Amino acid sequence: MARMMESETFVNYALPDEHGNFGRFGGTFAPETLMPAIGELVTAYEEAKADAAFQAEIDRLAASYVGRPTPLYEATRFAAEVSGGNGPRVFLKREDLAHTGAHKINNALGQALLAKRMGKQRIIAETGAGQHGVATATACALLGLDCIVYMGEVDVHRQSLNVFRMRLLGAEVIPVTSGSKTLKDAINEAIRDWVTNVDETYYIFGTVAGMHPYPMMVRDFQSVIGREARQQVLDITGALPSAITACVGGGSNAMGLFHAFIPDTDVEIIGVEAGGHGLDTGQHAATLVAGEEGVLHGSWSYILEDENGQILETHSISAGLDYPGVGPELSYLKSTGRADFVSVTDEEALEGFKLLCRTEGIIPALESSHAIYHAAQMAKRMSPNETLLVNLSGRGDKDMHTVAEALGVSL
């Protein structure tokens, strides 16, 4: 009976509603100055979405520039190692092979094309690890748009290689010195820029959080991951996977994979958050696992806050997961029980990182390593007739300094 009700809720899944709500999550908690611009963005996106020429342009660049479809790779040595040869088939969706080395390009390119269509020449973006900044700078170089990237001063130092990449690509990188000087502050500063330069500026937001329409729009641009992977698994195994998993920062690679599978209620969905030094230390970024409902950056969702509703500073070894908010749609999937969320510590993520390097010759991003580690734990409990699908959201080249430092190696 429970299963039937669940199916009815999800078979014709079509959220968000016209106000950008996923159940009680989502919405538009934005300053009035932005509200008309947000309204225009909603309309422009709806028109673009319905325009076959816009979709064709995305498909053309996805194929010839991004390298889509990305492969689905069966990680047999990894699977054998973690389950002693008696576990499920494990498939990796290779977003690490997309141009710029992560899934972030799917969204950045889609939004840059939308900005161009709206006649906005000035692009702003925020970045934490620098992957979304690099993807946005890349899309802007491709389309001839001006690009300004806000990045917390702490991250500018942690991710200096990506700062260099962005500047090579023609972007201006502005270090943010307010607040905790990390991703959430970079988002604050980008919103302040947008409020100030709203007429000529398009804000390319990097994940499925934030105010409507971003959670919907970014998900749509990323949902190509799950559409491809679902078909690829069907083609290879003749059946849907038993479970799918992805790491969750803001949630864009996770929603990108999960969206196509929401109606397939027999497919278990699991998101993996950053457990940092451990949930009990308070130094983590496990928003869905350990947070509460509230509003950050324009939407009602789970957030990490103190007893006075002030937003907490987070910690993760992976800068891309180091964020005290999360997308409202993931909050909805959690609240309905359609998806489950777990956390993986820095140390465990490093273990996952090394395991994939050693068994498959693939160096994953530290973000993705969280999903890899949890996939290994899941595989131990699954049987040979099952299939596990993991989103490998990015490659690990950007993380060499961090990993070397964590392993006590000086480069």
Add this chain to the structure above:
Amino acid sequence: MTTTTPIPSRIRDTLDAIHEDGRSALLPFVTAGYPTMETCEATILAMVEAGADGFEIGIPFSDPIADGPTVQHTSQVALANGTSLTDCIALVARLREAGVTVPIMLMGYVNPVIKYGIERYVADCARAGVDGFIVPDLPIEESDRMLEPCREHGRDLIFMVAPTSTDQRLDLVGEHGSGFVYCVSVKGVTGARDSIAEGLGDYLDRIRQHTDLPLIVGFGISTPEHARQVGQHADGVIVASAMINYMNTLPETDQPAGAAAFVRYIRGEAELPSE
């Protein structure tokens, strides 16, 4: 024009009376707990003496997206001092006990209010003597959850409008807002500015066509000349960053007197004592 059903409102009555007098209202902004709660309280009392017509008291927040560097800094200092939402409400209660009768508005981002509980917040504030609320990240679309408790407790929910607001949105603010309309003077965040925005008069006259609520202008009002120019089209001004910047040049013990001097300065009654 939308004629609002008159809800009993100390804010509106006060602003209407000032208008009848042919004056323009001056509503200083202070961040609760900045630089300390004691100095903040003394500063407000000194400004009451100097003739401030009401106050916007800011509740510090970790992520103030509508604020520029000056107000951001006050928020960070107040939070580092341990200022909580409960402390802000207690401040208002003490001001009322001290005999302050001018309107007091609390300005706070929505998340600390959600954490406190929206209904509990409005009820506790009403008991403490808060007259109205400004929530910069609660646009009209999301405001039902706050409007209902405000109606119940007879308090004003004050909406912001911006130069980008469409006529349709101005109508909605005229329909749902009370107390006054907070007219953001510029596209941008709070912060002192050298001049007032071009076209401000036309913008204010446009808002006037959509509501009979008093119009109060904020963001960037920095000099007596700004206040005078705005006064020709609106019912008053909110002054924040320019006053905070001035007070920051003074030793903490001199700040209450400095704030009083700044009120007389903006009024055009006196020069600013040179630093």
